[in-house]
Amino acid sequence: MSDPAESAVKKKDPLLPVDDDARRLAKDLLRRARHGALATLDPADGMPLATRTALATDMDGAPVFLTSTLSTHTQALLADARCSLLVGEPGKGDPLAHPRLTISGRARRIAGPDAGGDPARERLKRRYLARHPKAELYVDFADFGFWRLEIQRASLNGGFGRAYGMAPADVLSDMGGLEALMDFEGGAVAHMNEDHADAVALYARAFCQAEAGPWRLAGLDPEGLDLVFGDRVERLWFDTPLTSPQEMRPRLVQLAKDARAALGIA
Incomplete structure (x- = not known):
């Protein structure tokens, strides 16, 4: 038994x-x-x-x-x-x-x-x-x-x-050592939306398979970006998380280059 x-x-x-x-x-x-x-x-x-x-x-x-x-x-x-x-x-x-x-x-x-x-x-x-x-x-x-x-x-x-x-x-997301991103984010998001809206749209199309549209950057963090278009929300995940706040700017620049390459845009 x-x-x-x-x-x-x-x-x-x-x-x-x-x-x-x-x-x-x-x-x-x-x-x-x-x-x-x-x-x-x-x-x-x-x-x-x-x-x-x-x-x-x-x-x-x-x-x-x-x-x-x-x-x-x-x-x-x-x-x-x-x-x-x-x-x-x-x-x-x-x-x-x-x-x-x-x-x-x-x-x-x-x-x-x-x-x-x-x-x-x-x-x-x-x-x-x-x-x-x-x-x-x-x-x-x-x-x-x-x-x-x-x-x-x-x-x-x-x-x-x-x-x-x-x-x-x-x-x-682990924010250890990355607290400075909290002060950096507001200006970076505004800058991307005001001066680099074309890059944000490329991110959405190339990495989120989203349709063309006036996509905006809603927020950033050590692991990726949040993109919005009306009621649509897309998440772009970085291949690897950031290890320091100084990595964010070059990461955004590289993403734009990679997006253009993926979409065949010179």
Whole structure:
């Protein structure tokens, strides 16, 4: 007669070992997401509360969202910062066959000017508005504020039979030694969009197989670039991550050269 305890040990673990492909998929889902399902705990009765929220990411990939104090989920986060976020577009066919990522952690409120101001706010505001320009109408209203989700764990489902349990380091970009990029980014993005819009469009066509259009650079980070065109978001991943902030400018120049070569443009 089999030992139940031994059978339990032998039971197959449904989670696969996390590898580089899984990490890239998880990061890609997070970087591309324009919205997600945010789950909080209703302060009235503690019941789960799921709402849709528009998203952007900080430079390291942590989700950023903007909420009004009038919304129920803001009141929920003020009472209990624990939350989770689901991202991933279902696409055609069976929605369960498409990849999705759930991240869990605590939402950190970013102080606005009326509360002394958080140095990160302007960076998050810039990155958020690059994805959601219509939010310019209300982003500075007194009752609106930014939140950054500090990830504690993540769960990736890459489709049937492809489940992974992940740590924060699996879904975030390592910013160690690259903090200067945060100061560099705003000017670099504006410069590329104002003076090198043709290069940004080439990036989208050559490396993201995107159609021609007025693509804009929404953000940059040690592992790649975020490109936007209306509601479209594309992610350009570098072959290798940056090891110093000084590598960004030559990397952008080389990408433009490589894009022209790939498209057969002199």
